[in-house]
Amino acid sequence: MIDALPDDGIPAEQILAELREMRAGDLPTHGGRLFAYVYDPALDGLDELAEAAHALSAHVNGLDPTAFPSLLAMENALVGAAARLLGGDRAVGSVTSGGTESILLAVKAARDARPDLSTPRIVVPSTAHAAFAKAAHYLRVALDVVPVGADLRADPPATAAAIREDTVLVAGSAPSYAHGVVDPIPELAALAAERNVRMHVDACFGGWVLPYLRRLGAGLPEFDLAVPGVTSISVDLHKYAYAPKGVSILMHRTEELRRPQYFAYAGWPGYTMVNPVVSSTRSGGPIAAALATLRAIGDNGYLALAARTRDAVATLAAAVANTEGVRLFAPPETTVVCLASAGVDLFVLADELAARGWHTQPQMAFGDLPPTIHLTVTAAVAATAGEFASALADAVAATRARGPIELPELDLTPEMATPELLARFEGMAAVNSMLNAASPELREALVTAFLSVLQRPE
Numbered sequence: 409m410i411d412a413l414p415d416d417g418i419p420a421e422q423i424l425a426e427l428r429e430m431r432a433g434d435l436p437t438h439g440g441r442l443f444a445y446v447y448d449p450a451l452d453g454l455d456e457l458a459e460a461a462h463a464l465s466a467h468v469n470g471l472d473p474t475a476f477p478s479l480l481a482m483e484n485a486l487v488g489a490a491a492r493l494l495g496g497d498r499a500v501g502s503v504t505s506g507g508t509e510s511i512l513l514a515v516k517a518a519r520d521a522r523p524d525l526s527t528p529r530i531v532v533p534s535t536a537h538a539a540f541a542k543a544a545h546y547l548r549v550a551l552d553v554v555p556v557g558a559d560l561r562a563d564p565p566a567t568a569a570a571i572r573e574d575t576v577l578v579a580g581s582a583p584s585y586a587h588g589v590v591d592p593i594p595e596l597a598a599l600a601a602e603r604n605v606r607m608h609v610d611a612c613f614g615g616w617v618l619p620y621l622r623r624l625g626a627g628l629p630e631f632d633l634a635v636p637g638v639t640s641i642s643v644d645l646h647k648y649a650y651a652p653k654g655v656s657i658l659m660h661r662t663e664e665l666r667r668p669q670y671f672a673y674a675g676w677p678g679y680t681m682v683n684p685v686v687s688s689t690r691s692g693g694p695i696a697a698a699l700a701t702l703r704a705i706g707d708n709g710y711l712a713l714a715a716r717t718r719d720a721v722a723t724l725a726a727a728v729a730n731t732e733g734v735r736l737f738a739p740p741e742t743t744v745v746c747l748a749s750a751g752v753d754l755f756v757l758a759d760e761l762a763a764r765g766w767h768t769q770p771q772m773a774f775g776d777l778p779p780t781i782h783l784t785v786t787a788a789v790a791a792t793a794g795e796f797a798s799a800l801a802d803a804v805a806a807t808r809a810r811g812p813i814e815l816p817e818l819d820l821t822p823e824m825a826t827p828e829l830l831a832r833f834e835g836m837a838a839v840n841s842m843l844n845a846a847s848p849e850l851r852e853a854l855v856t857a858f859l860s861v862l863q864r865p866e
């Protein structure tokens with residue numbers, strides 16, 4: 409147990425040694441073998457630079473840009489770069505803390521632009537990131553989910569049919585997180601514009617790599633502010649711009665579209681507050697680190713990183729296609745390799761891959777879609793991709809030898825989500841199988857109960 413408030417302060421060296429020891433139990437953030445959560449360009453010296461930049465601005469407060477003009481200048485530089493990359497020469501934007509916040513604010517702006525509606529609605533494809541459901545929940549906006557087509561992409565005619573008088577926003581992904589495929593943004597944007605509805609492109613995941621993949625010749629559709637009808641777009645710098653965590657950008661086509669995103673309040677005795685984003689006080693650290701990262705890598709650097717990522721995706725996808733027992737589930741057209749079972753238990757396979765040092769992300773069955781394994785591929789994987797085929801073949805053989813998970817007969821309730829329940833299962837495969845077998849509602853209740861058990865003070 410760590411005592412966060414010892415009687416007397418502890419020497420710096422000891423504190424850092426303790427932190428290093430704690431960190432040693434985490435999944436490896438670097439090294440090209442973790443396929444979710446982290447984005448690693450494997451560039452020498454970049455971490456040190458970003459850390460130094462972070463330290464320089466960590467105590468600067470984004471609450472008031474007139475007090476700290478350095479931060480305002482950095483934010484404007486970041487938004488300017490994003491606008492040039494994503495076809496929005498005249499766009500305006502804000503720096504947020506992450507993709508979820510950018511999406512939340514895009515939905516808020518759309519909702520608050522229509523104060524005449526009692527229940528504003530948003531229309532999203534079923535593959536849209538969970539952040540849209542969260543935004544709808546937080547903001548009391550109705551969520552209309554449109555099933556994707558057999559190609560896993562948003563379905564324009566079905567989307568058109570879902571738009572109603574009180575729809576304030578249509579969204580599409582570029583690409584979707586689960587499968588890494590790009591929605592038909594020009595079609596979606598055209599039909600939104602026809603009905604005078606805002607159109608948000610969630611490019612949180614791929615926004616900083618798709619333009620480079622397109623420049624390298626990938627046959628990907630247009631997806632950004634250059635597409636008529638797209639009114640806003642989000643792109644996370646802490647994903648494929650390889651900045652440390654805590655930075656995303658939300659851009660709107662015009663200042664007028666952005667206005668309802670802001671919140672100002674003068675009805676209290678303190679300072680008059682005006683916030684473009686959810687947080688009021690916010691650290692300049694992540695923003696300075698992102699700026700340093702962009703300037704260190706540069707446009708040509710990102711192009712080279714995208715080429716390495718593309719090659720790594722091709723190598724991993726070929727490994728999947730050539731391994732009996734698994735199959736590619738989605739076309740590996742961006743930076744995701746998504747595989748499904750062709751005869752093996754996928755949750756056991758994920759455990760067997762992890763035992764061999766390859767950390768993938770299992771995805772549960774959803775509607776008609778089977779469980780899958782997701783791999784987010786970053787440039788660091790270029791160095792390890794060649795070793796994946798043999799690890800996968802080994803892991804598949806071991807999965808076959810172990811056989812599928814047999815779940816105990818349990819009538820699960822959320823109250824049963826305790827460490828004792830987890831202790832009854834061996835490895836994540838059994839836990840994932842249990843969650844997979846549960847309805848989405850029960851799954852939500854189970855993970856909520858379990859998180860609540862985890863988050864107990866020591």
Ligand SMILES: Cc1ncc(COP(=O)(O)O)c(C=O)c1O
Pocket residue numbers: 505506507508509511537539581583584585610611612613614644656
């Ligand atoms: C497509 C997409 N949108 C939104 C998000 C949410 O981003 P964040 O985790 O930074 O809040 C993600 C995260 O993976 C994503 O892939």
